[in-house]
Amino acid sequence: MVQGTTSDAGKSTLVAGLCRVLARQGVKVAPFKPQNMALNSAVTADGGEIGRAQALQALAARVAPTVDMNPVLLKPSSDTGAQVILHGRARHDMDARAYHAYKPLAFEAVRESWQRLRARYDVVLVEGAGSPAEVNLRDRDIANMGFALPHQVPVLLVADIDRGGVFAHLTGTLDCIAPEEQALVRGFVINRFRGDVGLLMPGVDWLTARTGKPTWGVLPYLHGLHLDAEDAVVAEQAAAGSGPRxxxxxxxxxxxxxxxxxxxxxxxxxxxxxxxxxxxxxxxxxxxxxxxxxxxxxxxxxxxxxxxxxxxxxxxxxxxxxxxxxxxxxxxxxxxxxxxxxxxxxxxxxxxxxxxxxxxxxxxxxxxxxxxxxxxxxxxxxxxxxxxxxxxxxxxxxxxxxxxxxxxxxxxxxxxxxxxxxxxxxxxxxxxxxxxxxxxxxxxxxxxxxxxxxxxxxxxxxxxxxxxxxxxADAQRHAVDLAALREASLDRLADTLQAHLDLPGLWRSVLG
Known part of the structure; x- marks a missing residue:
């Protein structure tokens, strides 16, 4: 399971990249996000609705997206309310308090999907939501450690260094979770690094000494990836071509x-x-x-x-x-x-x-x-x-x-x-x-x-x-093939993970 120190730390992207790495090796792999909150959604092959990120991850895994890959989807309709989608179908409109009380029932949908995916695939890569350090939401949590702990799923913790304070994010997150949850964390990935990685290594060594957990790699900031965003509006554009715009x-x-x-x-x-x-x-x-x-x-x-x-x-x-x-x-x-x-x-x-x-x-x-x-x-x-x-x-x-x-x-x-x-x-x-x-x-x-x-x-x-x-003018000559760009981006992402992560060591750690 990939969990993050914050929202937008890179969980979705890391899971997508790992799906493509394993798919290229012939492993039958599927993505899974127990609970997602997003207004970007996709229609599955079985006629349901899931988060857009899980559809992208299924594409990376080279399998058809299904509702089991995101059994609980919350689509906000106001600052305090959301539509609750279970197994691809809209079931309820609830405010935050009502949904919190409803979570044990939602967790049953999560368990059903998890069991079906485990039966069908060799590897299931799980994505967390937000951060496990949100202690106010720990009671009845079904998205992070509340899922990982009862199912004993090993956890990889990813942090975004581009935000600053990456070591505080990682150590602080560990400090906010229970000892039995800390034991599930098999190590860290530092995401979106720019510059000379050698200057970062004293901090990485300090992190290992302080926590006893390895950092499996430092991923560079990748510009120009054409991957579906989970929720935030992305304004980055391609370089302007010559001629009229x-x-x-x-x-x-x-x-x-x-x-x-x-x-x-x-x-x-x-x-x-x-x-x-x-x-x-x-x-x-x-x-x-x-x-x-x-x-x-x-x-x-x-x-x-x-x-x-x-x-x-x-x-x-x-x-x-x-x-x-x-x-x-x-x-x-x-x-x-x-x-x-x-x-x-x-x-x-x-x-x-x-x-x-x-x-x-x-x-x-x-x-x-x-x-x-x-x-x-x-x-x-x-x-x-x-x-x-x-x-x-x-x-x-x-x-x-x-x-x-x-x-x-x-x-x-x-x-x-x-x-x-x-x-x-x-x-x-x-x-x-x-x-x-x-x-x-x-x-x-x-x-x-x-x-x-x-x-x-x-x-x-x-x-x-x-x-x-x-x-x-001349629109046909400049047409963009988004599907081809997305495929190229997934392969570039997988290449980057293979170059910058100790994947053999990570797999050994996960398999115990």
């Missing part, structure tokens, strides 16, 4: 979800991607604005208005800019939103009104992995037809992605679908040979578009077509 703006909503939708744009040398958070100045102009997914659509729409985005977007459209909404962003673009069952707080509100449709939240969440075609018929470049009566031909740009949403949208603009989709095999039991179905909507003037599909820019064909729609 397309300015893309994304408002960072309070409950923004699945912002990995923009990873391909961050990697694109001809895209200037700007995330604009609360209180930050808006740019004078942009070519494309994307309203992202949201866990609390009506609340985030109110926030947009309070931050002055509605007036800014009116000006953006008046001057010819393009506007795209993804999932919750699509719902915001319609005329109205309705939540009769109180799934996200209840009530109704007026939307932005730039798409002639309305959205109603339903009882059950739609979870699908999909592929299909981008419909360009509405702009005269395809064969779909402006009325959306039939899908485009196989020559239309390919789209791949997934859907995670409660809402159902309908209205006149849905007659001009943005995409035509098929559910992949294994997602809700639908066969890939099923007829294409329409998704999303496009405004009559072709300036505003919305879709429920996450990962819209991941496939190079759809990416190039959408960026060309937004105004990027």
């Amino acid at each position: 397309l300015k893309v703006v994304v408002p960072v909503l309070p409950r923004i979800s699945n912002h990995t939708d923009f990873d391909a744009l961050r990697a694109h040398p001809q895209v200037d991607l700007q995330f604009i958070g609360p209180g930050q100045p808006k740019p004078a102009a942009a070519d494309l604005v994307i309203l992202p997914g949201s866990k609390s659509v009506q609340a985030d729409l109110r926030w947009l208005r309070e931050q002055g985005w509605e007036l800014w977007l009116q000006r953006h459209l008046r001057y010819g800019g393009k506007l795209l909404g993804i999932c919750g962003g699509l719902q915001m673009l319609g005329r109205s939103l309705h939540d009769p069952l109180g799934r996200e707080g209840g009530g109704s509100s007026a939307g932005l009104g730039w798409l002639d449709l309305y959205t109603t939240l339903a009882a059950d969440k739609q979870l699908r992995r999909v592929h299909g075609r981008l419909d360009l018929g509405w702009r005269g470049a395809g064969t779909g037809g402006a009325d959306g009566a039939r899908p485009p031909t196989a020559a239309a740009p390919t789209v791949t992605g997934y859907e995670i949403h409660l809402g159902h949208s309908q209205g006149p603009d849905c007659a001009r679908p943005a995409l035509w989709l098929q559910d992949e095999d294994g997602a809700d039991g639908a066969a890939a040979s099923a007829p294409l179905r329409p998704d999303g909507a496009v405004s009559a003037d072709g300036q505003v578009m919305g879709t429920y599909v996450h990962g819209l820019f991941d496939h190079p064909q759809a990416q190039a077509a959408l960026l060309a729609w937004a105004g990027l």
